[in-house]
Amino acid sequence: MSDHQRIHPDPVIPATDLESQHKPTAPLVPRGSSRSDHGNPAEPQPPYQRTIPIQYSKPPKKRHCCRRFLCCILCFFFILIMIVGILAAIIYFGFDPKLPKYSVDGMTITQFNLNNDNSLSAQFNVNITARNPNKKIGISYEGGSRLTVIYMGTTLCQGSFPKFYQGHRNTTVLNIPMTGQTQDATGLLSSLQAQTQTGIVPLVLRAKVPVRIKLGKLKLPKLKPLVRCRVNVNTLAADNVIRIRDSSCSFKFKL
Numbered sequence: 001m002s003d004h005q006r007i008h009p010d011p012v013i014p015a016t017d018l019e020s021q022h023k024p025t026a027p028l029v030p031r032g033s034s035r036s037d038h039g040n041p042a043e044p045q046p047p048y049q050r051t052i053p054i055q056y057s058k059p060p061k062k063r064h065c066c067r068r069f070l071c072c073i074l075c076f077f078f079i080l081i082m083i084v085g086i087l088a089a090i091i092y093f094g095f096d097p098k099l100p101k102y103s104v105d106g107m108t109i110t111q112f113n114l115n116n117d118n119s120l121s122a123q124f125n126v127n128i129t130a131r132n133p134n135k136k137i138g139i140s141y142e143g144g145s146r147l148t149v150i151y152m153g154t155t156l157c158q159g160s161f162p163k164f165y166q167g168h169r170n171t172t173v174l175n176i177p178m179t180g181q182t183q184d185a186t187g188l189l190s191s192l193q194a195q196t197q198t199g200i201v202p203l204v205l206r207a208k209v210p211v212r213i214k215l216g217k218l219k220l221p222k223l224k225p226l227v228r229c230r231v232n233v234n235t236l237a238a239d240n241v242i243r244i245r246d247s248s249c250s251f252k253f254k255l
Helices: 015-022 061-095 186-198
Strands: 101-114 120-132 137-141 146-151 154-159 164-166 170-182 201-208 211-215 226-233 244-252
Touching (some): 101 226, 120 154, 146 170, 164 170
Antiparallel strands (some): 101 120, 120 170, 137 164, 154 170, 226 244
């Protein structure tokens, strides 16, 4: 060792300085957390997420309108049925309605002959009895009626009811003149002659008579009843006594 080399001792560091170097200046905070006011680490917060509002699709307006229209129609029919039911109950219990009755009581034939052109001319007078059995209901027979006599599907003659008013519990006898002409009636006349030999000639009388029902002082709208009578006579010869063997009539309303 040289005389000029000197040994320098290591500097002595006080113990207080060593402690200050190793002492942390602040508490350790894990990543992703924040520090609270009291120096303690707070709970970790979730990352920020953007919320998107949910939009619900609206039903089509057309379907909504159809449902509303259907509901209105159903309500209208329900109310209408209720009104009709109430009126029918009032009429039934307040007036005790009964159907009128009809019968064919007599028939005379003034003309029933074959012409040179093979057409058949006929003139009938038919006696019909109309009965109104109602105590509180009147029947007004309007114009535009039609009465038809038919044999085997062929119209022989036609006429009409007179206009008149039939009161409560009234019976009216009508004498209705009827005329008609049938073309190409040679075969029809032969069938009638053969039927006359049996003593029973079947006829059908159809009547369409517009009427108005009167309930007290109230007159209902016009109705069109259909009257159908089956009549069996002994002959259809002109200027002979026509005897009605039997007859039956049915009646139904048509609005």
